[in-house]
Amino acid sequence: MLRKQMVIAGNVGADHAIFEQGASAGNVGNDKLLEQKTANPVALLLSSAMMLRHLQFPSFADRLETAVKWVISESHYRTKDLGGTSTTQEVVDAVIGALD
Structure with missing residues (x-):
């Protein structure tokens, strides 16, 4: 379940690289x-x-x-799609806190 929500992508060329999150069509816009x-x-x-x-x-x-x-597996900060009730900012703040 968790891996389904965390699709990442990287497009690497000779001169440029782009890294982005994958998104389902239902979430875009x-x-x-x-x-x-x-x-x-x-x-x-x-x-x-x-x-x-x-x-x-x-x-x-x-x-x-x-x-x-650590945040998604051990803390109580998760967005709704990961079974939690946290906002985007709360999850980001938890990650920043885990970096310290």
Whole structure:
């Protein structure tokens, strides 16, 4: 269940690279998610870790991945799609707290 909600992507070329979260068609442009502030930030955070690794900052990538994984598995901060009631900001704040 959790992996389904955390699709990440990286497109790497000779001169450029783009890292992004995967999104289901039902979430793209969903004003309700924006209004309720309940979008799941996990995939974006994990694709950021992928970018850090690509930029040759593996220790920063590892720290971010570890913090995200801890928050979704051990803390009580999860967005609705992951079985919780937290807002996007609460999840991000929990990840930032786990980085410290």
